[in-house]
Amino acid sequence: MINDGWAGTGSLRKLIFVLAIIGLGYLLLQMRPVPLQVSAWSGSVARPGSITGEAAPLTGRGIADPDVPAIDPLGLPNTIMTQGYGVGSHAPAEIWGAVDLAIDGNGDGQADPDGTLGTPVYATHDGVVHLASNTWPAGNHIWLEGIHFKTGYSHLQGFAVADGQAVKRGDVIGYVGSTGQSSGPHLDYQVWKDGVNVNPLDYNALAGTR
Numbered sequence: 091m092i093n094d095g096w097a098g099t100g101s102l103r104k105l106i107f108v109l110a111i112i113g114l115g116y117l118l119l120q121m122r123p124v125p126l127q128v129s130a131w132s133g134s135v136a137r138p139g140s141i142t143g144e145a146a147p148l149t150g151r152g153i154a155d156p157d158v159p160a161i162d163p164l165g166l167p168n169t170i171m172t173q174g175y176g177v178g179s180h181a182p183a184e185i186w187g188a189v190d191l192a193i194d195g196n197g198d199g200q201a202d203p204d205g206t207l208g209t210p211v212y213a214t215h216d217g218v219v220h221l222a223s224n225t226w227p228a229g230n231h232i233w234l235e236g237i238h239f240k241t242g243y244s245h246l247q248g249f250a251v252a253d254g255q256a257v258k259r260g261d262v263i264g265y266v267g268s269t270g271q272s273s274g275p276h277l278d279y280q281v282w283k284d285g286v287n288v289n290p291l292d293y294n295a296l297a298g299t300r
Contacts, residue, residue: 156259157236159214159293163243163279164266166209168194169296172201172276175289179271187287188242188280189295192266207275209266210250211243213257214281214293221253228278229270232263241290242280245272 162169173190176183180190195205213219217236225231228244234257247267257263268275281290 156216157239159239159241159281159290159295160297161212161214161259161294162191162297163211163214163241163277163295164191164193164209165212166193168197170194170199170201171291171296175291183289184287187289188244188278189290190276190278191295192274192276201274201276203274206266207268208247209277210262211246211264211266211277213259213261213263214241214295215239215259216257217241218254218256219251219263221249221251225270227271229272230264230267231270234263238284240282242278242282244278244280245269245276247275 169191170193171189172192173180175189176187180186180188192201192203193206193209194200195202211232213234215234215236217234217239220233220235222228222231222233228242230244230246230248232243232246232249232251234241234243243264245267246264246269249264250262251257251264266275266277272278279290279295281288281293281295
């Protein structure tokens, strides 16, 4: 009788055979096609395409009392103030009170001229617009007159509305520029209440929300 080296190892052979079958079954399961799962997310997907230059209105129209300025006129979370109220060229506040707003394009806390130029400017309250082109020192300028409030938007690159047009809070009225007496692209933003110049920061000028 020849000893083949497997004598007395029948149970070991069975175990190896069973493990081999299990391994083969696992490999076959891994190779099966996985069914396609469709996402239940109902949001829209942005698709690549050319920029049209058109800006959408903001969504802040549900705020109480549409006559009161209540949103950031640039409508972006990275809006920054480059000159405060009642200081520098904004003094005295009762005449020239305003804030200068620009966009911080790279998060360094400084104005980004390229990122600021052409940014849409939004009406901060309801009213009627009055346009003035090539003025000094405001350049292309808009007055937006409501019932108790009047707001000013200076140094614009261009207008998005017609003179005498009625607008709602959140409508696009112009685009940031550097016209008139300006050291770079920014928005000079004024707020007047019943004929008195007031601080725009008290009316969410840096809210930065859509």
